[in-house]
């Protein structure tokens with residue numbers, strides 16, 4: 334006689350586990366197919382983008398192999414998802430930023446007409462632009478960690494568990510529109526020109542790729558001036574959290590700098606239930622998950 338217990342009905346109060354989240358469902362397969370379709374469309378329509386990604390691949394993959402901080406696969410879990418982020422997000426972020434600038438222009442168009450940047454001596458204009466970039470980026474990023482609604486979007490970026498150059502691409506476009514707008518809108522309203530915007534975009538794009546890279550180089554002195562992988566990896570650490578939001582000097586100023594000598598994070602990620610793979614699922618996550626507290630209160 335069998336002693337097996339009778340099958341139990343599923344407990345509706347049981348919390349989903351990571352294993353449940355990974356189990357394929359009918360909607361999961363549909364979303365996966367949609368992600369692949371998006372990737373194919375992006376590959377076909379973004380010729381220059383594809384060439385650019387191939388160049389980045391040739392720069393960062395050998396660098397990460399030669400100076401690896403951790404032994405890690407190039408084609409790690411989430412590679413396809415993050416490649417889709419890399420190819421598709423720029424389009425969505427650009428559209429979102431244009432909308433944000435237009436909305437900001439409605440009440441503040443008079444400010445743009447004053448052309449304040451042109452009236453400054455060039456050296457002063459450079460310093461003002463730099464301060465707007467450094468402070469705007471720091472405070473917008475810090476807010477995405479402390480305001481629960483914003484954290485829902487930013488936690489998609491913090492769901493990365495394998496830090497590498499491609500990890501920088503995993504972002505929610507609306508999260509990026511918010512943090513970029515905090516820099517771009519003040520610059521635009523003060524009358525800074527397209528060359529300043531171009532410089533800011535190119536600098537931050539390469540900095541983002543580099544600071545996430547899986548490289549162990551420590552860069553003496555420079556490590557306290559600009560964001561290096563050593564610096565930014567602590568921002569993604571499981572413990573401590575809420576450190577290193579911007580460049581080292583700004584974090585020092587506001588008491589959030591953390592880069593102990595000779596120590597490295599034990600792991601990366603977030604306790605938020607962000608889907609580990611699936612571009613569309615990750616973009617839908619902030620809209621389908623109840624509001625939680627910021628990253629500092631688990």
Ligand SMILES: [Zn+2]
Pocket residue numbers: 474478487491568
């Ligand atoms: Zn962050």
